[in-house]
Amino acid sequence: MSVNTPDRPSEPMTTAAEPSRVLVVEDEETLLFTLAHNLRREGYHVTTATRGDDGLRLARETNPDVIVLDLMLPGLDGLQVCRLLRKDSQVPILMLTALGGESDRVRGLDTGADDYLPKPFGMRELLARIRALLRRAKAPAPAQAGSEIIVSGDLEIDTARREVRKNGEILRLKPKEYDLLQFFVQHPARVFSREQILDEVWGFDYFGGPRTVDVHVRWLRQKIEKDPADPQRLRTVRGSGYLFEG
Numbered sequence: 001m002s003v004n005t006p007d008r009p010s011e012p013m014t015t016a017a018e019p020s021r022v023l024v025v026e027d028e029e030t031l032l033f034t035l036a037h038n039l040r041r042e043g044y045h046v047t048t049a050t051r052g053d054d055g056l057r058l059a060r061e062t063n064p065d066v067i068v069l070d071l072m073l074p075g076l077d078g079l080q081v082c083r084l085l086r087k088d089s090q091v092p093i094l095m096l097t098a099l100g101g102e103s104d105r106v107r108g109l110d111t112g113a114d115d116y117l118p119k120p121f122g123m124r125e126l127l128a129r130i131r132a133l134l135r136r137a138k139a140p141a142p143a144q145a146g147s148e149i150i151v152s153g154d155l156e157i158d159t160a161r162r163e164v165r166k167n168g169e170i171l172r173l174k175p176k177e178y179d180l181l182q183f184f185v186q187h188p189a190r191v192f193s194r195e196q197i198l199d200e201v202w203g204f205d206y207f208g209g210p211r212t213v214d215v216h217v218r219w220l221r222q223k224i225e226k227d228p229a230d231p232q233r234l235r236t237v238r239g240s241g242y243l244f245e246g
């Protein structure tokens with residue numbers, strides 16, 4: 001798999017015989033061993049690295065379904081690995097760190113981590129988080145009656161399938177990017193503060209502060225704006241929040 005290849009076009013149908021692949025990048029060898037052992041016992045196919053640069057290379061070579069990534073690593077640190085991976089991959093990333101402060105959580109999110117687990121953590125919690133990430137990444141679009149297509153400019157949002165097309169082409173959005181876009185499209189031309197957006201889109205299960213909103217807005221702009229540096233759809237209203245031009 002070349003470095004320039006984008007992430008997989010679509011998740012192949014997985015069967016029980018086809019275990020999910022987890023890449024664990026962790027330099028504490030005892031913890032790495034424990035993680036790998038527990039993941040294998042759960043039936044995952046596990047590859048491991050103890051350096052950030054090796055982890056990045058393995059991620060690109062083996063295209064795992066989820067990555068458990070330590071923050072403090074030799075070679076490249078977890079944030080650097082995350083940032084580099086996010087240039088061409090949406091693989092779910094669970095970041096581990098000894099630092100539990102909000103600024104570190106935001107930095108992790110800011111660079112594209114999907115979830116965050118401060119050390120020390122229980123193995124059951126880690127396994128639950130990995131299952132959640134895989135579930136979110138692999139969830140087939142629910143086939144529902146009453147599918148609603150919302151058209152907004154060059155965007156077409158299929159709320160039943162949680163699919164967005166821009167000029168007819170499917171956009172690859174992370175779950176929260178999708179939720180945020182759907183919220184804005186359903187509430188055009190209104191200013192929302194970051195706190196309102198957090199309440200509406202993240203609800204009770206968010207773990208970042210208002211910066212989480214800024215990060216996701218930035219990602220979304222990269223996908224929906226002609227010029228993300230000069231957004232015309234998802235606009236910043238200085239001192240107030242964000243507004244979506246319908």
Ligand code: CA
Pocket residue numbers: 026027028070071072073
């Ligand atoms: Ca470490």
